[in-house]
């Protein structure tokens with residue numbers, strides 16, 4: 543069973559994906575980290591972000607088991623990830639890795655921007671998680687402050703909007719809900735309520751598959 547979760551930046555898709563994976567005993571991949579890891583390697587070596595061949599070479603050396611969320615979480619890396627994510631050849635390379643991960647048994651939860659539309663269009667469960675930009679920016683600000691990091695609400699809101707705009711308007715694998723995705727707007731939901739709503743959706747699909 544594959545659970546595909548998409549949504550804009552800081553919408554809560556990762557939180558939901560981790561909780562669903564733990565609940566159902568599935569493996570989880572945050573595909574944003576694959577783009578971030580390539581971007582971080584390019585930035586660390588002072589390499590250009592627009593060179594597809596170099597980005598592909600870096601992607602070929604990625605080890606999904608070594609993606610470190612904390613090390614890849616900065617604004618700068620997120621912005622660079624969104625800039626390299628327009629490169630079709632790089633996406634092809636990363637999508638192949640992600641599809642391979644999706645074969646995990648008994649199931650896999652993948653979250654990103656194009657999981658339901660491109661990576662796993664056959665997934666029986668697709669969720670599109672969203673929330674108002676101001677709510678997402680407030681949650682991300684609080685998250686950073688709670689970790690003792692600097693966080694400016696205005697800057698974070700502008701960053702989220704800029705990335706959403708780029709991710710939604712690119713010609714390759716743009717951010718959008720799959721036609722058969724269940725929409726989950728969590729603007730007015732806490733984490734537990736969103737999780738329960740998602741579990742209900744997955745349970746319903748599992749029951750209908752069972753007969």
Ligand SMILES: Nc1ncnc2c1ncn2[C@@H]1O[C@H](COP(=O)(O)OP(=O)(O)OP(=O)(O)O)[C@@H](O)[C@H]1O
Pocket residue numbers: 549550551552553554555556557558574681682685728731732733734736
């Ligand atoms: N329903 C919710 N209510 C309140 N806070 C939430 C909710 N869902 C997620 N959060 C919080 O919002 C922040 C962003 O969530 P999360 O990191 O899961 O988003 P994301 O979509 O995976 O982000 P990214 O695009 O950076 O990968 C986290 O601090 C998380 O704890």
Ligand SMILES: Nc1ccn([C@@H]2O[C@H](COP(=O)(O)O)[C@@H](O)[C@H]2O)c(=O)n1
Pocket residue numbers: 551552573574575577578620623624625627653654655656657705709
């Ligand atoms: N399936 C995906 C996942 C991510 N991206 C791009 O990476 C950027 C960072 O992603 P986060 O989930 O860590 O915020 C994001 O802004 C996208 O540009 C993608 O294209 N496809």
